[in-house]
Amino acid sequence: MKGGSGDMVSTSDDKSPEEPAARGGAEAGAVPEEAGVKAEAAPKTRPAPEDDPEPEPASESASESASEAASEPGAGSRAGAGKASGVPLGKEARSAGDGGGGEVLLEVDGLGKHFPVTAGVLRRQVAAVKAVDGVSFTVRKGETLGLVGESGCGKTTTGRMIMRLLDPSFGRIVFEGRDITKLSQKRMRPLRRDLQMIFQDPYSSLNPRQTVGAIVGAAFRLQKIQTEQGVKKAVQELLELVGLNPEHYNRYPHEFSGGQRQRIGIARTLALRPKLIVADEPVSALDVSVQAQVVNLLEDLQDELDLTYVVIAHDLSVVRHIADRVAVMYLGKIVEIADRDDLYERPMHPYTNALLSAVPVPDPSRREGRDRIRLQGDVPSPLDPPPACRFHTRCWKAQDICKQVEPPLVELSPGHQAACHFPENTTVSATDLVAAQSAVTKGAADSGTLKKGKADSVDD
Ligand SMILES: Nc1ncnc2c1ncn2[C@@H]1O[C@H](COP(=O)(O)OP(=O)(O)OP(=O)(O)O)[C@@H](O)[C@H]1O
Incomplete structure (x- = not known):
């Protein structure tokens, strides 16, 4: 359980955010579609990745959870990665239409999550943690919505509900015009490739016993997807896309710096060519000197792969750089957008x-x-x-x-x-x-x- 009031009580939920299986569902989707990967020419290498301070050891158990979680199957294949420009693009470089009008990809309507608080042998519900209490917003294709607020105001819970890692208590989530609020996990599975999540902690989200090739390529193998030139080639293309050296395919996470590990996590997320990425504090665990580089990478990838982001952050300077629109949350509600x-x-x-x-x-x-x-x-x-x-x-x-x-x-x-x-x-x-x-x-x-x-x- 997280901090705040929740520490005082026993709460229950179907898929706790801390639960490895639930947590992984998002990354789970790390299954790239064959066409999307093989059809594209090898993307250009990103501008030189950061060389941040010496990496710290990753937490083993958490890494394993994330890695296991990454095994949830997705489905099918879909063409269409964008072209690599090789040029870093900020918001300033975008066309005026981006993030403005355009097709709505995600609609969240009156969404809420009340975690039940139970007591006694019969575990009767005695109260509820009103983590999210009726939030509504839309996100258009190609847009980045920033979700900001102090710790405990419900940002992560909102993100996890969008990913359907948590079942909402009320409200609606509509993705590409389809109400996904109540879809069973089985019926959500094909959608996992479209909805992906980037987690905060690049230290704990990679299995230290697996090579980068195995981590990023897991999805291909689990889905038994045959790529034209093999999984190795497809993974190397992804590594190159996120600015890592494809030759480092056989290296282990501890051989990389924090920023580079977050790039590995991003490569794993991108394997599926998702349409919507919820990035939960994607740079807050990184050295300040590296944060801007990862933010720039996310922006480049958005342009190249036609991605739509919901970026969760407590740091308004990060959101200012990357977001088209910003929603400010306070105690489970949006107070300004x-x-x-x-x-x-x-x-x-x-x-x-x-x-x-x-x-x-x-x-x-x-x-x-x-x-x-x-x-x-x-x-x-x-x-x-x-x-x-x-x-x-x-x-x-x-x-x-x-x-x-x-x-x-x-x-x-x-x-x-x-x-x-x-x-x-x-x-x-x-x-x-x-x-x-x-x-x-x-x-x-x-x-x-x-x-x-x-x-x-x-x-x-
Ligand atoms: N599984 C759970 N059971 C009970 N309470 C929970 C659970 N998950 C989150 N909460 C509570 O819900 C509230 C919102 O948490 P949430 O993690 O969504 O906030 P946040 O804005 O993302 O904060 P942070 O930046 O610290 O993650 C907090 O009070 C938290 O303690």
Whole structure:
């Protein structure tokens, strides 16, 4: 069990996140489709990978779990890896349409996870950890959605539900137009190739007793997929794609640095040519000097392989670099969601403001006049979250209404939604805000100018 309130109680769930089998389901899918791998010319080598400090030994047991987990079969084959450009591309280099309009790949609607807390011999449920409590968002093809918030606010649980490693307590997950919320694990299996997860810890996610070739190639073998030039060639192409030396096929994980191991994990994830990757804190275990390189790699791969990402991070600077849109979570709920630049330049929710004020600003001229907002106390227990606005116990703007009425997410400027009674950086009047909030709350969102909770006057 994770920290926070959950430490105090005994909880149960069908597929605990800590459970190896569940954890592995995502990587499980590491089964590349034949066509996707063999059809492509060998991709160009990435820009030189990092040489970060001496690698540390990997944790054996955890590595094994992840490795075993990687054996879950996927199905079928699908053509279509992108072309390697060999040129690092940031968000700046992308076409304007990326992450904007376009087809919705993933839709999450009112999704929630309440972990039951049981007591006594009969294990009666006495309470619930409300880890995620009704989150909604969409992710378009080719887009990167960043999911940020302090530890314990439900980011990982949301990611695991999207991957169907955890069964949601309520809400819906729609992937490519298909409701996958209640699909059995058996029926999910063919979808595993499309939905992949990158885990935080490159030290514990690779089996130290297997060579890189065996780790990355496991999926080919398990699926009995014959590649045109053999598994070795296909694996070497993947290694090259993530910027590793294909000649290192026979090396063991301990021979690589942390950043290189994360690249091995990424190669394993890519073997299936997934459509959606949930990356849970993909760089937070890495040396700071290496983080940017792995983030750049993820961006390159997204462009080349037409990937869509949900990137989970507590570090807003990482998300700022990689995300097109950012959703800020607090205690199981999304409190603000907006385009990246809009969110960073005009945060509306006080919580977002507080998080942003803690992000270091390298440019001294922009640092001036910028006050660090220090939030009081820890995130309250999701066992018994504060009523109404969950942030009111730590919010310097809170008034009585914040303790009594839950503010719904309301669009205060185009594409920018916030759930707050006293939003900042907006010119929406108090009257319009109240009207928009009640329209959402009452579910009467489709009349007149108040479409889906859109406020009458917006600031841009
Ligand atoms: N299997 C479980 N049983 C009971 N409670 C759980 C379980 N998994 C997570 N939780 C609790 O749910 C809440 C949300 O956890 P989650 O890991 O999703 O948050 P997070 O934002 O990803 O935090 P972190 O960055 O620390 O992983 C936490 O209070 C956590 O203790």
